């Protein structure tokens with residue numbers, strides 16, 4: 001079979017863009033280059049893998065897990081079912097956190113911890129942009145931290161790792177805490193493709209979706225220095241909750257909510273006065 005035949009086959013089963021992405025990945029080209037090799041004969045092994053993958057896609061497995069990687073902030077992160085698929089919106093948390101660090105610490109190097117790092121997407125992307133920042137990646141899941149370690153090695157950044165449940169019994173102090181923790185309510189309706197494939201440990205956070213923020217903020221005083229920055233991704237209805245939680249556990253701080261590109265409240269920045 002030639003490339004063109006396989007595109008036609010894929011299109012009859014799944015969305016044509018996805019079919020092309022799958023085949024391009026297997027042929028080692030990008031989706032545009034694929035269109036320049038339409039007459040090329042495809043080895044049988046690739047044909048079989050491709051058909052198997054089209055089937056998986058049709059059954060509702062996310063393409064990022066099938067291909068095994070995702071572009072986040074301009075770097076390719078390898079992922080598997082032990083970690084959340086890094087989201088486009090989270091890139092904005094990285095960009096805004098980097099800006100805030102530059103503003104607050106223009107010349108000094110800072111100690112930063114990424115809580116619930118998953119694939120390492122946030123912490124590693126910050127380290128890529130600000131090489132002087134000392135980055136620690138933390139996760140409760142050993143399997144997730146393995147993915148983060150793999151990505152840090154592949155992307156050639158030197159970072160530290162901690163397996164722990166957020167800040168429970170953690171002695172170290174940091175200048176910057178960044179996190180995109182689980183924040184979905186136990187009974188919240190979410191897309192099937194997310195619910196059926198991504199780790200629930202990385203998605204759900206109790207009846208109000210606030211368990212992780214509470215867990216972090218209730219300990220945070222012991223783990224931040226006098227001058228600090230806390231940066232969270234949040235669900236778009238959680239702004240008020242986070243403002244309330246901050247006032248419960250902290251004093252003398254600035255707080256700001258930043259919207260994502262879709263104009264939804266999606267990030268909270270809390271920093272010392």
Ligand code: GLN
Pocket residue numbers: 083084085086087090115116117118119120121122179180181182201202203
């Ligand atoms: N920090 C990771 C990310 O943003 C994982 C987040 C999570 O598992 N809740 O992609």
